[in-house]
Amino acid sequence: MKRIRQPFKIVSIMSLTVLFLTSCSNDDEDEDLGNWVDRSVFDGSPRSGASSFTIGNTGYIALGYDGDDYLNSVWAYDMDGDFWSQKADFPGVARNAAVGFEIDGTGYVGSGYDGLDELGDFYSYNPSANTWAEIASLSTTTRRSAVAFGINGFGYFGTGYDGENDRKDFWKYDPSTDSWSELVGFGGDKRRAATTFTIGNNVYLGTGVSNGSYLDDFWVFDSTTETWTSKLDLDEEDDYSITRSNAVGFTISGYGYIACGELGGTATSVWQYDPSDDTWEEKTNFEGASRQDPIAFSNSSRAFVGLGRTGSLYLDDFDEFFPFEEYDEDD
Numbered sequence: 001m002k003r004i005r006q007p008f009k010i011v012s013i014m015s016l017t018v019l020f021l022t023s024c025s026n027d028d029e030d031e032d033l034g035n036w037v038d039r040s041v042f043d044g045s046p047r048s049g050a051s052s053f054t055i056g057n058t059g060y061i062a063l064g065y066d067g068d069d070y071l072n073s074v075w076a077y078d079m080d081g082d083f084w085s086q087k088a089d090f091p092g093v094a095r096n097a098a099v100g101f102e103i104d105g106t107g108y109v110g111s112g113y114d115g116l117d118e119l120g121d122f123y124s125y126n127p128s129a130n131t132w133a134e135i136a137s138l139s140t141t142t143r144r145s146a147v148a149f150g151i152n153g154f155g156y157f158g159t160g161y162d163g164e165n166d167r168k169d170f171w172k173y174d175p176s177t178d179s180w181s182e183l184v185g186f187g188g189d190k191r192r193a194a195t196t197f198t199i200g201n202n203v204y205l206g207t208g209v210s211n212g213s214y215l216d217d218f219w220v221f222d223s224t225t226e227t228w229t230s231k232l233d234l235d236e237e238d239d240y241s242i243t244r245s246n247a248v249g250f251t252i253s254g255y256g257y258i259a260c261g262e263l264g265g266t267a268t269s270v271w272q273y274d275p276s277d278d279t280w281e282e283k284t285n286f287e288g289a290s291r292q293d294p295i296a297f298s299n300s301s302r303a304f305v306g307l308g309r310t311g312s313l314y315l316d317d318f319d320e321f322f323p324f325e326e327y328d329e330d331d
Helices: 002-030
Strands: 035-038 051-055 058-062 074-078 083-087 099-103 106-113 118-126 131-135 147-151 154-161 166-174 179-183 195-199 202-206 218-222 227-231 248-252 255-259 270-274 279-283 295-298 303-306 318-322
Touching: 051 106, 051 295, 099 154, 106 147, 106 154, 147 195, 147 202, 154 179, 195 255, 248 295, 248 303
Parallel strands: 051 099, 099 147, 195 248
Antiparallel strands: 035 318, 051 058, 058 074, 074 083, 099 106, 106 118, 118 131, 147 154, 154 166, 166 179, 195 202, 202 218, 218 227, 248 255, 255 270, 270 279, 295 303, 303 318
């Protein structure tokens, strides 16, 4: 009996070993790339709906809501040193759901919601002097939860919610004349709480919600011609679904990313966009708690995500993303 069973045991063990190795190999192949590394916890009070912009290797966060109060504090994050420092307070009324963007080394913050009204005032920030100055406002188009971006020496602002309706109009800011002018040509849906990311001379816009419906259209803005072109939808049958609102967008090494947000509940999923073939690939989920209304800093080669809220819990954690590294739960 032993002589009959012994070869059977050997074959079984060898088979199991082969199956185990094959299984491990397949798991490794199927595992999503992307590693999140803990960085310095935000020094200020936990908050959501803050505004952010990046100048060089420094990310700036302004405003927000902490569950009790609307805020006007401003903080800077040093990417190289991994530390926070408080800056001069935002001079306008405290608010959340405002926008932030950068033009040629100057930061800009404006619009938003102060708990009573949608706002249209804007301010510029000089990082060398650590001072704020009021600039031309958009008083006739007050709103919150809009998008904004700076590119090729100009600022662009659009979409959002004006207190009665969702919007889809876009405006251009010229810092040399301190003036706004309206643009035409955006063919997408009205929306609030959308997100953008910039790759080269192009800005990509997607996600958001309108009249209770999550939107899946996706657009690219060519800053050299100031024209919009539709791209592949964010919900491609059974292949993927990136639809959500209140997410963040950022850029690393020529790829765009959309992370976290809200879709019937807070999310942790992260998607990578390849502009060369208009395709999406899912990456490792954000390592912290699921959240909406986070902030992101990106200098095009590095990106950081943090803060925001999940339900009534306001967050202050902060992580750096490495999209092409294998996930390591211990860092």
